[in-house]
């Protein structure tokens with residue numbers, strides 16, 4: 001994990017990378033360019049009023065303020081009710097990263113507060129934790145806009161992710177979690193550039209800035225496919241997280257969703 005000062009010093013390099021990518025882009029940002037950006041340094045000092053000598057909470061507040069004023073994705077800035085920065089414990093050992101706010105999150109300003117959020121909260125409780133013990137954020141801080149009347153949510157575009165990634169990287173640099181969990185493919189793509197099926201990525205440890213990173217299914221996947229077999233896969237991933245964190249794991253916890261149906 002780079003220090004805040006080191007991260008700040010790397011801003012120019014990161015912005016140069018982004019300018020290069022945008023400068024070369026004629027038909028859209030590619031997944032390859034996004035993957036390259038995900039490996040580039042975190043542009044923490046893009047947030048001009050961040051001061052590394054301030055407490056972590058104050059720096060997060062400053063970052064939140066900067067995000068709330070951000071209009072890099074003009075279409076999202078126009079259609080959002082508010083930005084959804086993140087929530088939880090700034091000192092958390094465990095940080096969960098999702099995709100983007102949905103309608104409920106956009107309305108309430110909190111990540112994971114809809115049906116998927118309720119399921120995520122149950123998973124967190126099953127681990128013996130609460131949402132106040134961990135930190136939750138999304139790759140995108142604004143709800144991806146949809147056509148009027150269109151149902152559901154849409155995934156972020158590569159360009160939107162490219163715009164917003166520096167904020168997530170700055171959050172991670174400030175919180176310094178011991179473990180990251182990517183909830184779904186989009187979060188994995190943003191954090192690592194990996195563009196494989198979740199079935200191929202889940203249950204394996206990756207790293208992000210030297211922080212162990214585990215991938216698992218987004219809770220919305222479990223809402224669509226809630227068989228015990230799929231729940232068990234997510235739960236096995238969470239058991240790996242618990243073990244890595246040194247949390248106690250009871251026999252009862254080990255057995256959750258064991259009987260596939």
Ligand code: SF4
Nearest residue numbers: 070072073142163164
């Ligand atoms: S999604 Fe991120 S980069 Fe885009 S306008 Fe919202 S805060 Fe800014």
